[in-house]
Amino acid sequence: xxxxxxILVNEKELVTAARAKVTVFDIFLQFLIIGATxxxxxxxYLREGLITKNHWVDDKEFVELLSISxxxxxxxxxxxxxxxxxRLKGWLGAIxxxxxxxxxxxxxxxxxxxxxxxxxxHPAVTALLKGVAAAAAGLLLSTVIQLGKKxxxxxxxxxxxxxxxxxxxxxxxxxxxxxVIVGLVAILFHYPRKAAKEGGAE
Amino acid sequence: xxxxxxxxxxxxxxxxxxxxxGGMAAFPEMEELTVKxxxxxxxxxxxxxxxxxxxxxGPNMMMIVxxxxxxGGNLGAVVVLIAFFGPTALLALIIGRLWxxxxxxxxxxxxxxxxxxxxxxxxLAGTLSMAKGAVTGWTTGGIALSVLLIxxxxxxxxxxxxxxxAVVGGIVFMPK
Numbered sequence: 001x002x003x004x005x006x007i008l009v010n011e012k013e014l015v016t017a018a019r020a021k022v023t024v025f026d027i028f029l030q031f032l033i034i035g036a037t038x039x040x041x042x043x044x045y046l047r048e049g050l051i052t053k054n055h056w057v058d059d060k061e062f063v064e065l066l067s068i069s070x071x072x073x074x075x076x077x078x079x080x081x082x083x084x085x086x087r088l089k090g091w092l093g094a095i096x097x098x099x100x101x102x103x104x105x106x107x108x109x110x111x112x113x114x115x116x117x118x119x120x121x122h123p124a125v126t127a128l129l130k131g132v133a134a135a136a137a138g139l140l141l142s143t144v145i146q147l148g149k150k151x152x153x154x155x156x157x158x159x160x161x162x163x164x165x166x167x168x169x170x171x172x173x174x175x176x177x178x179x180v181i182v183g184l185v186a187i188l189f190h191y192p193r194k195a196a197k198e199g200g201a202e
Numbered sequence: 203x204x205x206x207x208x209x210x211x212x213x214x215x216x217x218x219x220x221x222x223x224g225g226m227a228a229f230p231e232m233e234e235l236t237v238k239x240x241x242x243x244x245x246x247x248x249x250x251x252x253x254x255x256x257x258x259x260g261p262n263m264m265m266i267v268x269x270x271x272x273x274g275g276n277l278g279a280v281v282v283l284i285a286f287f288g289p290t291a292l293l294a295l296i297i298g299r300l301w302x303x304x305x306x307x308x309x310x311x312x313x314x315x316x317x318x319x320x321x322x323x324x325x326l327a328g329t330l331s332m333a334k335g336a337v338t339g340w341t342t343g344g345i346a347l348s349v350l351l352i353x354x355x356x357x358x359x360x361x362x363x364x365x366x367x368a369v370v371g372g373i374v375f376m377p378k
Binding site for chain 1: 218219220221222223224225226227230231234247249250251252253254255256257258259260261262263264265266268269271272279283287290291293294295297298299301308309311312313314315316317318319320321322323324325326327328329330331332333335336337338341342343345346347348349350353354360361362363364366367368369370371372374375376377
């Protein structure tokens with residue numbers, strides 16, 4: 001028990017010491033490495049690179065930033081790069097973070113785009129891509145389910161999920177209108193309750 | 203020089219602010235604008251590019267670079283990147299700095315909880331739009347279902363499963 005406490009204190013000291021030394025270039029380089037190696041999802045690699053390897057943030061701050069990232073528009077990965085970069089070195093750090101994390105993937109997809117434009121209609125390429133697209137669809141659905149399990153605390157939230165899906169896919173209301181209408185109702189539904197008992201999952 | 207640049211800028215900065223919950227939240231609108239309105243590519247190409255993107259490292263919507271390049275050349279690729287990531291990055295920067303103040307605001311929690319369900323819904327809607335193009339028969343349905351079940355059952359690198367999908371697709375659909 002006391003050992004765990006010591007580790008925690010050390011972690012805090014480590015973060016303070018590491019942050020004092022970090023430069024904008026360090027941030028760029030670290031995010032570039034993450035951008036180039038994060039196969040299958042950026043967040044675990046961010047955790048590894050920023051907490052374990054460099055001690056630039058501690059776990060608590062990381063989780064807090066992740067929760068901000070998730071409730072803002074934008075991809076988790078790029079929002080995290082901006083938020084972390086900004087905490088480390090202000091707006092220059094934020095730019096270094098997001099450019100670093102995007103650059104490798106962008107360069108790869110630029111190349112893929114050129115290749116696909118030339119060879120995309122080749123029957124062998126089409127065969128592979130059919131399998132890739134099907135797998136990606138299954139993957140996406142699992143992401144949605146996992147996110148839903150994690151972020152929906154009350155059963156009635158499923159009504160808003162369903163309303164959103166129907167509005168977009170069935171009634172073709174468009175994403176912006178759906179976002180405003182269903183979003184507003186959902187927010188009002190979750191109006192701040194004074195001293196009411198908090199949701200169990202919290 | 204290229205007449206598509208302003209349209210690319212407009213479309214992708216608009217899509218940027220729709221990505222609540224994740225990139226796929228903007229997918230139905232992306233399909234509408236890039237395929238049906240501007241004809242920069244076809245629906246199956248959009249699905250293919252997005253899916254191959256799952257094999258690349260980094261944030262998962264980088265396939266937009268390819269769309270930018272096709273429609274507007276090198277400049278188009280750069281414009282699309284800035285348009286798609288700029289607005290939300292700026293917003294994240296501002297909100298991130300205001301956060302300590304926002305945290306005590308009672309409605310902050312309401313907004314987060316309310317938007318959580320809508321963002322799951324938007325992601326699901328985007329996923330279903332995409333799956334409509336990707337799951338077209340028993341084999342593709344089987345691949346999608348297998349990946350879904352494996353992901354829910356075990357922690358495994360998703361890129362490996364996408365590669366697995368390529369292998370199965372290659373075996374089944376390869377012209378003899």
